[in-house]
Amino acid sequence: xxxxxxxxxGNIGSILNMLKKIGVEANISSDIKDIKKSDKLILPGVxxxxxxxxxxxxxxxxxxxxxEVINHKKPILGLCLGMQLLARKSEEGNLFGLSWLDAxxxxxxxxDKNLKIPHMGWNTIIPKRQSSLLTGLDSDxxxxxxxxxxFECRDSKDILANTFYGYEFPSIxxxxxxxxVQFHPEKSHKFGMKxxxxxxxxx
Amino acid sequence: MLKTRVIPCLLLQNDILVKTIGFKNPKYIGDPIxxxxxxxxxxVDELVLLDVTATIENKKLPIKILEKIAAECFxxxxxxxxxxxxxxxxxxxxxxxxxxxxxxxxxxxxxxxKQAAENFGSQSIVVSIDxxxxxxxxxxxxxxxxxxxxxxxxxxxxxxxxxxxxxxIFLNSIDKDGAMTGYDVELIEKVAKAVNIPVIASGGxxxxxxxxxxxxxxxxxxxxxSMFVFYGKNxxxxxxxxxxxxxxxxxx
Numbered sequence: 098x099x100x101x102x103x104x105x106x107g108n109i110g111s112i113l114n115m116l117k118k119i120g121v122e123a124n125i126s127s128d129i130k131d132i133k134k135s136d137k138l139i140l141p142g143v144x145x146x147x148x149x150x151x152x153x154x155x156x157x158x159x160x161x162x163x164x165e166v167i168n169h170k171k172p173i174l175g176l177c178l179g180m181q182l183l184a185r186k187s188e189e190g191n192l193f194g195l196s197w198l199d200a201x202x203x204x205x206x207x208x209d210k211n212l213k214i215p216h217m218g219w220n221t222i223i224p225k226r227q228s229s230l231l232t233g234l235d236s237d238x239x240x241x242x243x244x245x246x247x248f249e250c251r252d253s254k255d256i257l258a259n260t261f262y263g264y265e266f267p268s269i270x271x272x273x274x275x276x277x278v279q280f281h282p283e284k285s286h287k288f289g290m291k292x293x294x295x296x297x298x299x300x
Numbered sequence: 301m302l303k304t305r306v307i308p309c310l311l312l313q314n315d316i317l318v319k320t321i322g323f324k325n326p327k328y329i330g331d332p333i334x335x336x337x338x339x340x341x342x343x344v345d346e347l348v349l350l351d352v353t354a355t356i357e358n359k360k361l362p363i364k365i366l367e368k369i370a371a372e373c374f375x376x377x378x379x380x381x382x383x384x385x386x387x388x389x390x391x392x393x394x395x396x397x398x399x400x401x402x403x404x405x406x407x408x409x410x411x412x413x414k415q416a417a418e419n420f421g422s423q424s425i426v427v428s429i430d431x432x433x434x435x436x437x438x439x440x441x442x443x444x445x446x447x448x449x450x451x452x453x454x455x456x457x458x459x460x461x462x463x464x465x466x467x468x469i470f471l472n473s474i475d476k477d478g479a480m481t482g483y484d485v486e487l488i489e490k491v492a493k494a495v496n497i498p499v500i501a502s503g504g505x506x507x508x509x510x511x512x513x514x515x516x517x518x519x520x521x522x523x524x525x526s527m528f529v530f531y532g533k534n535x536x537x538x539x540x541x542x543x544x545x546x547x548x549x550x551x552x
Contacts, residue, residue: 110394111370143424218521241376262302289374
């Protein structure tokens with residue numbers, strides 16, 4: 098059972114829809130018992146960094162997640178804002194993130210005025226190292242992105258794949274049982290299905 | 301590299317899909333759920349679904365249909381038609397829809413766009429502009445599915461919308477709607493140059509090469525309707541979408 102953590106940031110029904118489609122058992126919950134009972138967690142999220150952290154705090158989920166993810170090594174996959182919250186901090190807000198990865202989140206900065214922000218649309222990944230999350234994914238795989246801020250890893254070993262938009266930025270990261278992707282697999286057709294299936298089966 | 305988004309735009313009228321020419325003479329296309337299922341299988345980049353009579357007839361949101369569509373739509377989905385309240389937007393997002401497209405309400409009450417962007421983030425708020433050339437050769441924004449003159453100039457209006465929080469401009473040429481003779485390049489150039497948010501070009505696409513023309517004129521994404529639902533001279537209904545290879549050849 099995978100629990101999609103419901104912390105009131107944007108629509109998460111589409112993640113459940115896709116997991117159903119690929120035959121993965123999942124629920125949506127912010128309940129402590131559900132989160133403890135589940136085998137894996139998905140941390141979704143759309144919106145602002147501070148709002149995300151505030152909501153996690155208000156629901157009393159931060160220490161619980163620390164316990165599950167750090168002490169019990171429960172696999173967790175952060176999606177979009179959910180990935181960014183894995184970092185220590187973000188230029189978008191003044192609150193600390195979950196700080197599980199030695200990373201910061203920064204705004205896109207370009208010299209090229211033709212590049213619009215947000216980075217919105219379908220883009221590919223440039224794999225940097227092997228991981229069970231990337232099983233069977235190749236450079237033809239494309240994913241749907243919508244974001245104005247991006248991850249910056251202090252430890253390049255945490256980077257599974259980069260994506261190019263003006264320059265390369267980390268679009269898939271992993272540190273042990275902690276995974277994050279900047280794009281929306283739930284909106285990325287069969288490519289997203291493959292990635293979520295990998296997380297459900299191999300991670 | 302970021303791909304140029306190629307977006308089928310489907311028109312909903314009383315729960316069935318139609319296609320217009322110059323915003324008139326709606327022709328029956330088929331059942332929306334079936335059509336979207338086909339587009340889903342064809343792995344399209346994104347879908348825009350517009351209820352074209354929602355504002356004029358002051359209709360409620362077609363929640364039942366949208367719910368069914370969202371449940372099996374594994375791509376970004378935008379809905380537009382008659383949206384007037386924050387509560388309605390919330391309802392749409394809860395169904396699994398990514399973006400809302402706002403047209404008439406943006407022209408009548410710009411403050412609504414600001415409020416919507418503050419609530420949900422700019423990336424989910426698309427302002428749709430239907431433009432037509434008047435007798436003097438100047439472009440004008442026309443609201444309510446092409447029935448209400450606003451006296452606004454699309455360039456100024458797009459700049460205003462971008463400033464108050466719109467995330468994208470869905471720019472539609474009424475003159476080119478359904479014509480399949482190519483986009484209104486002049487309109488795209490003018491608007492895209494004026495704003496720093498993505499402009500989705502719409503109205504007039506008849507062949508894949510037209511996409512390139514729109515992108516060269518400054519569009520960040522391209523939408524098409526007739527091209528993806530009609531086949532041949534006689535406009536027989538057939539849902540199609542170019543392959544990634546075909547798109548790559550033209551757009552990269």
